[in-house]
Amino acid sequence: xNGQILSSDLFPSPNPNVSLFIVxxxxxxxxVKGLLAEPKKGGTFEGLLYLRGGIKNKGxxxxxxxxxxxxxxxxxxxxxxxxxQGGEGVEDFGGMDRFDAFSGFxxxxxxxxxxxxxxxxxxxxxxxxxxxxTAINYPEATSVVTWGGVSDIxxxxxxxxxxxxxxxxxIGGTPYSKPKLYRFRSPLFEMKKLSSPLxxxxxxQDQNVSFSHALKLEKYARTLKxxxxxxxxxxxxxxxxxxxxxxxxxxxxxxxxxx
Numbered sequence: 403x404n405g406q407i408l409s410s411d412l413f414p415s416p417n418p419n420v421s422l423f424i425v426x427x428x429x430x431x432x433x434v435k436g437l438l439a440e441p442k443k444g445g446t447f448e449g450l451l452y453l454r455g456g457i458k459n460k461g462x463x464x465x466x467x468x469x470x471x472x473x474x475x476x477x478x479x480x481x482x483x484x485x486x487q488g489g490e491g492v493e494d495f496g497g498m499d500r501f502d503a504f505s506g507f508x509x510x511x512x513x514x515x516x517x518x519x520x521x522x523x524x525x526x527x528x529x530x531x532x533x534x535x536t537a538i539n540y541p542e543a544t545s546v547v548t549w550g551g552v553s554d555i556x557x558x559x560x561x562x563x564x565x566x567x568x569x570x571x572x573i574g575g576t577p578y579s580k581p582k583l584y585r586f587r588s589p590l591f592e593m594k595k596l597s598s599p600l601x602x603x604x605x606x607q608d609q610n611v612s613f614s615h616a617l618k619l620e621k622y623a624r625t626l627k628x629x630x631x632x633x634x635x636x637x638x639x640x641x642x643x644x645x646x647x648x649x650x651x652x653x654x655x656x657x658x659x660x661x
Contacts, residue, residue: 404428404501405508413437417469426489429481429505430498435489436481436506437463439472446517448544448659449510450476451536453503455527455550457495457568458486470648471524474655477513481506495572496531496555496587503536507543520544522658523598527611527640528552534589534596534619541597545661547654549603550611550640553619555587561612593622599629599661603650605638631657 406428413422423438441447450471455461463480472478481502484491493499510521523546525533530551537546552558556577559569570576577584585591600623604616616634623630633650635642642650 404430404505405512407509408433410438413465415469416466417473419443420469420472422465422469427505427509429484429502432484432490434481434484434491434502434505435487436479437465437468439468439478440515441472441475446515447475447477448517449513449521450478451503451506451510451521451523452478452480453523453525453529453532453536454480455529457493457528461527470651471655474652476655477510477515479506479510495528495569496535497573500532500535503532504539507536507540523547524549525551531555531587531589537598538589538592538595543598545601545658546598547601547603547658548619550605550608551615552611553588553590553615555584557612557614557618559584590618590622593628594626596628601631601633601654601657603633605635605640605642607637607639610640
C-alpha cells in the first residue's frame with residue numbers, strides 16, 4: 403500500500419525537541435527512503451509534507467531544516483525521492499517520481515498522531531512543482547506553499563542552460579522534440595484542478611529559479627480565481643539569509659495553521 407512504512411530507524415536530531423527517523427516506505431511498489439520528524443512532546447499535530455529541491459545529491463533533504471518545521475508543531479515527512487540514499491528506482495525530475503510525494507502524503511494520512519486530517523504541502527525549488535502536483539492530486543490538502551519553486555519546466559529549460567543536458571537526459575529530449583513530456587511535468591497547466599490555498603514565496607533576484615516562475619503561477623492562479631497569497635522579496639535570491647529564513651519559516655508555519 404502506498405505510504406506504508408516498512409522500516410523506521412532513529413536518526414540523530416539537531417533539535418532536542420524533535421525526534422527524527424529514516425524510514426523506508428512504499429511508493430508504487432518501490433521501496434523509497436525519507437526523513438520523518440515528530441515533536442517529542444505528546445499530543446497530536448498537523449502534518450507537513452516537505453518536498454526538497456534539486457536532483458540526486460544536489461538539494462538533499464537537510465535534517466536541520468526538517469526539524470525546524472517540526473519545532474513549529476508539525477509532523478514532517480520529507481521524501482528523498484526514488485533512487486536516492488538507498489531507495490529503489492530512478493529519480494526523473496517531476497515525472498513518475500511525483501508518486502513518491504503522493505505516497506508521502508499517504509504516509510502522513512496514516513500517522514497515528516495526525517491532527518484532524520490536516521496536512522500541508524511545502525515545496526522548495528524543484529520541490530515546488532512536486533508540491534503543486536501533490537496538491538492537485540489531493541484536493542483535501544489543507545494548504546500548499548512553494549518557496550523559490552519551479553512551476554514551468556519549459557521555462558526552466560529556456561533559462562537554465564547549465565541544466566539542459568540533465569533535463570534532456572532525464573526527461574528524454576528537449577521541449578521541442580518532446581513537448582508532451584515537459585508539459586506532463588509542468589503543474590502550471592493544470593492549476594484549474596487546485597483546491598488548496600496557495601502561498602507563493604520568491605526572491606526577485608533569484609538566478610536559480612527565476613521570478614518569472616512565481617509571476618506565471620500567480621497569474622494562472624488569479625485568473626482561475628484560486629485562493630493565492632504572495633510574499634515577494636526585492637533583495638533576496640534563491641538563498642535567503644539565515645536570520646530572514648528563520649523568520650519567514652515561522653511566518654509560514656503560522657500561515658499554514660490559519661488555513
